Amino acid sequence: MVVFPGTWSDRDCGWVIDQVLGAELRYLWHKDADLKGCDCVILPGGFAYGDYLRTGAIARFAPVMEKVIEFADQGGLVWGICNGFQILCEADLLPGALIRNSSLEFRCEWTHLVVERADLPFTSGCEEREVLRIPISHGEGSYFADPATLSRLEQNGQVVFRYSDVEGRVRPNANPNGSLHSIAGIVNERGNVLGMMPHPERCAEPELGGTDGLKLFRSVMHSAVEVLTV
Amino acid sequence: MSLKQIDERRLREVALTPDEYRVIVQALKRPPNDVELGMLGVLWSEHCSYKTSKELLRKLPSTGPAVLQGPGENAGAVSIGGGWAAVFKIESHNHPSAIEPYQGAATGVGGILRDVIAMGARPIALLDSLRFGPLPASRRHFEGVVAGIGGYGNCIGVPTVAGEGYFEDCYANNPLVNAMCVGLVRADQLMRARAEGAGNRLLLVGADTGRDGIHGASFASLELDEDSASRRPAVQVGNPFLEKCLLEACMDLTRTDAVVAIQDLGAAGLTSSVAECAGRVAGAGARIDVLRVPRRERSMSPYDVMLSESQERMLVVVRRGREREVQRIFEEWDLTSAVIGEVTDDGAVTVMEGEDEVARLPVKLLTEGAPLRRLTGVPPEPAPILVIDSLPPPADLGATLLQLLASPNLCSRMPVIRRYDHMVGDSTVIEPGGDAAMLRVKGTRVGLAVTTACNSRYCELDPNLGAQLAVAEAARNIIATGAQPLAVTDCLNFANPDRPEVYWQMEETVAGLAQACRALEIPIVSGNVSLYNESSGGAGIYPTPVVGMVGQIDDYAERLHAGFRHECDFVLLIGSSHNDLGGTEYLKVVHGKVAGRPPALDLVRERAVSRLILTAAHAGLLRSAHDCSDGGMLVALAEACLLAGFGMRGPALEPEPPLRLDAAFFGESPSRFIVSAPSRAMPELQSLARRHHVEIALLGLAGGDVLELEGQLRVPLSDLRQAWEGGLA
């Protein structure tokens, strides 16, 4: 779990990992120069460096990011949630950019996501076309990429989550932020770097309104163990 | 020393009266120099000295078995079980928000967070209680304030989980922005901002000091007038990112025993934080050197440094010799810190500029020297009488309900709530939108319910009763979640107290708060006063005593939501209805009147109803509970449907005379709840109600997609939703 100054989902994600799942958790400080042997690196939500200038722009240059990029290049699992997704785009680990919500407003609300890829280490516990209910919380989560990049993403099946209605239909009024192609999460070509705007750590226990988020954490945990035993 | 020798303009600038100046000269046996005058001016402002309200506030009950810290510290604290303490406080940022809505509201949030952090607690929730003039004219204020609160809270990662928003003519020029923060700390690690131990070091941490907001405290103690424009640089720009780092660093401080105290810098900046910190320890003083204060701008005078209200700064009292250890913690977060002085035992605040002494004032003179203002209250003209017999009965109940649901004072708050991150922290087990919100205390089963309440229209009509009703409503919000009310923090917003009617309102309000809090056994552990919410020429605001309350439930698995949970559950009205139409939203919206007496409150009945609800909730008899407040029973019923996503069907409601039909539906009698329960729970519920001497009436069965009372009213849920969700558009 990487912590930048201004990160705030670190403790929430950390809670799910070690209290709900009982997995082993290490915090990585933005000044750290190694990844302490982690199997999966999570870049959690927040406002790293205040998101000043642009979301993720300054965080992308934190010392720890050099190691994260190396790790990703070697096929390590990297998972960016919300601010983490924005940082991954700034760091060019994922294509495109996240711009201001089309409403120009911050949005914190429950959304539905349709799972387009269930064969990834992050989604192996989901069914393809399954609809997940996961909240968003961001002011700049509108996914943008140029047409060529978008069609490459679509062709390669790199779109992992799309905003949808309860039934899984992708429709403009189910798109909370104006993302192109209703994109809520994408993966890199190799399939080891995932970025998503919604917050799965906020729905990993029934008392918080749902447990769909836990499916993603479980998937990651199992994949990490598999990678280890292979 | 005669008054002639001091320029009157200069006195006005520091907001001191000639009388106050005389007291200063007498106490010092010399005229104060310019820096001293500025320091006294800010600390003697109403905002810091409470010179108008102190006497009154003494009447408020502040003790109770759960109280760990009452008024007098940066925030109050109560024990919530499991070794944890809840720390909370409410504060106004009305004047800055009137001038610059976004930054005013944002820095209000920043300020109240620091009060909680100073107690060693981690903030876990924010609440905002807001009042504006009617839309659309006041949209700029409304949009700016909401964006500012979200801008700060969302960035720092503390959820904004509850609050209020009202729209009334009286707030058009004087919007109210009251922010409340709740934090958690282990009870044995609760900190107090006391400057103990001569020789201990004073460390200033966080933002560099600039020329922001000089005289902000005095500014908050004046009426807004034409001149306010020229004082505009008094508005500050907040940096929530910096405060997030400050917050985390302060939490890290608990790892060391090198820290004696933490004090936030708020209104009146360094001057007040140093003086207050020293003032809490008999005989203590402080000596600081302004040259050691890190600055944002060149050529700042000692005056500027002492009075600057730059945000995101904290004063830390560190054991002598352990400075490096503490500074290293701040360095880890890339925060600037500087030793700017030390604690002394000479009972004075001494300000040096290098080798030169630029100010030296007795701590007691600064913190307690302001002569109390003894004002007299005179009741105003009595409120317009309401002859309810003259009110025509509602022609169409359904249409009236829709009209009320669409009223900006009653409609859905979702357009605001969704702009606040209300989930961060993974603790929000009751989301905003119902009555109180609830946060779990991670690692325990304890739930903390939080709310704010105040119907200022009631307070305008009868400030004493209005204040009681505010306490009762806040308590009911807490009880509706199944939690037990624990303690209150209050923000007393008034117009200009120099007007005898306003001072009378203050007296009555405090009497009402005290009475209700005593009767319900809920102590007031912190609060804030904001006066002069009045524009020259224009009218002042309604008396607005905002009541912030926290409550506790041992196991949050037993919590109740406001919306119905299951179709086919029984829907019941608990409590009795009377012809309480005075001051209601119905009277205002439908009949265009603000008149009459507010709804009558019987605190003994209020307690009986609360006990019934809590007993039933605890026994697992209830599926949901929602308190009836603004808009009355029918609005509460519609809200319970809307939150559930399904309707309710029941027989026509035939009130027994002398209860009028409009009062039964839209009257705002307090001490009532709409609850739902599974059929099997009915016998036990009925006998419980009998035992508590509380009325219980079956309204119908939950379910379907209409709200229907046969032959009386039939409205599709979609129509209700359209009215309710569009009210703020």
Place this chain on the structure above:
Amino acid sequence: MTAIVARVIVTPKPAVNDPQGITVRQGLATLGFGEVTDVRVGKYIEVRLDVRNEKEARERVEAMCRQLLANHVIEDYSFDVDTDGRSSK
């Protein structure tokens, strides 16, 4: 009617805190741009408008700045206008 483009720059007033500027300067320093002594971050607003002449354009843009584009409590503004009406394309 002439198509005119006005380029408005809105900056935080000199005495006003600019957290964004401070953070960007620190970011630049981390990246090795230690020669940077100060950063202020403001807004750039490009307004295209149809008016009779440049003089009218100036008056109108001045009015826009005062009424909407700048928050005069904490911001200053300046602008220039240009008749070519193309710019930044």
Place this chain on the structure above:
Amino acid sequence: MTAIVARVIVTPKPAVNDPQGITVRQGLATLGFGEVTDVRVGKYIEVRLDVRNEKEARERVEAMCRQLLANHVIEDYSFDVDTDGRSSK
């Protein structure tokens, strides 16, 4: 060493939709500025730096823009540098 001020303007690329610009234009229209045909909102960044000469300043600021100040996916940038080093003070 010379004190130099660079004024950097970062604008959304034409293909990126600019909801802020649209909202500002609507706001202006409501206020009676119907003559406004288009608004784009970008950033203005004023960087002060100590360098040997203007040429070095240009190179350094260009590097800052490429690395940090603008995101090439969504933004364009332009800047000028000025030796007087006073401006907006």
